[in-house]
Amino acid sequence: MNLHLRRRLSVLVLSAVTVAGAAATGAVPAYAAMPNRSCGQVTSADSAVADQLNRTLTGDWAGAMNPYRASCARAIINTVRGLGLSDRASAIAVTTAMVESGLENNPNVLDHTSVGLFQQLDSWGSTENRLDPAWSTTAFINEMLRMYPNNSWQSAQIGVVCQAVQRSAYPARYPAQVANALKIVNAIGSPTSPPASSMSSGSVSTVYNPDTRTAEAFAIDEKGHMQHAYSTDRAKWSEWIPVDDRFEFTGGPAAVYNPVDKVTEVFGVGAKDGVMSHAYMFNGQGWSGFVTLRENYRFVGSPGVVYNAATDAIEVFGIGTDGVMNHTYNLKAGVYQPWESLPSDRKFAAGRPAAVYNPDTLTAEVFARDRDGIVAHSWSTNGGVFQPRWWDIDNSFRFASDPAVAYNPVNKVTEVFAVGSAEGMMSHAYVFNGQPWSGWKPLDNGFRFVGGPAAVYNGATNAIELFGIGQADGAMNHNYNINAGPWNGWENFKPGWAFSGTPSAVYEPDFKAAEVFAIGSKDGLVSHSYTANGQPMSDWFTIGSTPFKVS
Template sequence: MKNPLRRILPIAALTAALTTPMVLNAGPAHALLPNRSCGAVTTSDSTTAANLNKVLTGKLRNAMTPYRLSCARAIAEATRARGLSDRAAVIAITTAITESVLENNPNKLDLDSVGLFQQRDPWGSYENRLNPAWTTNAFLNAMLRLYPNNSWQNQQIGVVCQKVQVSAYPSRYQPEAADAQRILDAVTPVSSPSKVHLEIVGGDGGMWNTDGDYAVGEWSGAWASMGGSGLKHLTSAVTGNTMHVYAVGAGGRVFTKDANYSTGQWSGDWAEVPGAIEGVTSLSASVTGNTVHLNAVGADGAVWATDGNYTSGQWSGSWVSLGGSGLTALASAVTGNTMHLYAIGAEGRVFTKDANYSTGQWTPEWVEIPGNGSGATAVTAAVTGNTVHVEILSSDGAMWNTDGNYATGEWTETWTSMGGTGLTALTSAVTGNTMHLYAIGAEGRVFTKDANYSTGQWTPEWVEIPGNGSGATALTASTTQ
């Protein structure tokens, strides 16, 4: 940890210190002790480090190594081991990048500071401060003490780092936060989500939840009340292992509520999404990185968009019009770093518009999905690989499907009937290579049907979700590990 009380340097030395660029591997002329291990360096770390060097922009630009990757992994594992969210890991990695460039350095180069977080003697013994798990937990303990009631979750990352470290250079942390997220993503084992979280608006206007684990083939078997009143539409998105639910409430305003599936905790109250939009009639949410892109059909029948960055804890604060007119329903899906938005427009036809978040560009026009579909009343979209599966409900309450392959730029050109009758709302989610469709049917009960894209097979029948739910008017589904 950097101490703000520095020894006074001669002017010439101070000038040199301020003007000489930092060299990551530089050190004093005398022999240095080698960096301590942070744990095993895996066979794939060289490739991962090379890939990170293509995208990192801060202190570790072109400087990521397999060793530094192992130190980031140790910090992430220690954070997750105590049930904290990935945002806590991003905060810790941001701090370690800034303090030690992710090196477990045993040399007391800055007073008596050592280790990943450059913690000084009062933090603990020399050996403890060089133990990656111990030193990470010491940092997290300080963070939790300084931010009671998990208030660190709502603060800018650089601000949290500085409050713990009390550095003489507080502005140096925040610029490393984006790289910390990239590094965390790179060291996070990729496994297919297996748990689906299904939310509905019940007959009472409140939200109800049930969970299904497709790894074991079981549902919780009950619907639990999540509160709210007068809700009309739902959508959801996941960052890390936290699900964010968005609902249209009083006055057509948009509200949100979170479920952290690392801790099993829901946020206490519904909070309004910044921007004060009103008259919303439909919602859709998608994620790129740790940013949720929230789209709404406004009272004017056009699409409006706002973004929430769950790394920084900030929303853009305004809703931007994306055009369109007479739109009635929305869905969205992501391939690569591109969000594909789907909307039902005139005569119940389905249109699409893309946002490429690598370039920051939207396609200028809405384009109709091939197949001459019409009469759609609801729409949902889900992705396997580079293929988006779009489902609609027709005016007779049956479901129809078409697929778009964004690797080849081709659609199937037809809409295929998937059966059903009297259905009123749709949502979808993917586990592995299987898409799960959920629909509201007779008496507001919720039914499901699967498409396995490894075998190309659909389940033949719609099956009711356990729990004896009824009266549903809207629904959304998301997946977590």
């Protein structure tokens, strides 16, 4: 369906409102169209984006963007990014929705049985599914991936891919909107770091850069120096390279990628002074060397970081020597703001905060274990202030490990994990958007763990992958749930390898691979294993020959 037809429908919907008013006076409507379905909360950011785009869009779309359409575009883009795909995939999906529905979630059947953003026929799924922006977008993307195996859609013309998936009687309409779709994708927020939900940090910190197709690992060696190794296009990992050996660190590193400003940043706490420092690298340039983040604050444990797509900011968290959580951030890869203390009603144990970004609610959320072993959380929505107090998830459980957190953007559920203080069992709690927290639930009481968990969202299988180191043998154990369903059960994979500390996990969307890293308990060497396209975990592979400290 083209935009002209969609505009006629908008007039019809407006007429329906008018008719509803007429009904109150006794007039009988001949026809009443159903109003468009929501694509999610319309925010002030959607209004700002609509105003911006109305100055740049051309052709039929000149002046046609409004906050509702911007919210629908955002729902599509966030779903695609949550699946771990690049913004080219977002442009394909947005181009299609622009042509088919005018970026409106239309429940009225206008062409055979077509409804929704993509005007999908009933052969695609139920009416309610097709009117769910996340479901319909995921169905569209899955069909694209089926028709273009081995990522061949990345080199095909965008309009051609749209037509291949939709099989429209009017294929020429897609190429005409590609330029506008690219402007919309560029204007709508910024990619979730795949993800905020796509990595977790432990003794090793790992991050994936989708622009250079590079996975990068950071660890602190026995002298306290930060080192990194990397693999591009899943080639053999490099040797370990010092980032800046003038600085010595304690605890563990925390790394994050800003996909808008194309910069990777890594953070650490000074071994001698407790001051937090960071180093950064813009794509195609060298590392900056470490720079301190305001020397008047002292920290214990390790940093926690997350990329906040709502504000194009890197959010940094650290636990002060007084147990108070502190926070800083930079906007658009700029200067970091002064440290601010979050509410001091809770004192936290020396450890690593866990942070996650929810693209559906535009919320950055931080979790930490307090000095009583209770996991509490606070959050900030759309760049606003953090909550004025800390909130317990479920204070009937006590934990020995720092938490790990992951967000599933398809099923819209946040899950947090931690290891119990009394028995070493792994437990999890979860919250679906708009609902209350579940409370803690053990994940198979036959397994016991040391250190902390690592969790990562796997866009290839729509699963959260969970890792933990066994208490008895140091072996890595793996669990997962698909479509936010029941957990599969712990698997002790590749026995004979023993690890210490807390593992780290990352998702690499270009290769549909989830990868876990850990430090060997005997030799201090970093090894990694991976699963691609839902296949069993691979053998372990050791990276370089440098021994590292366990945090």
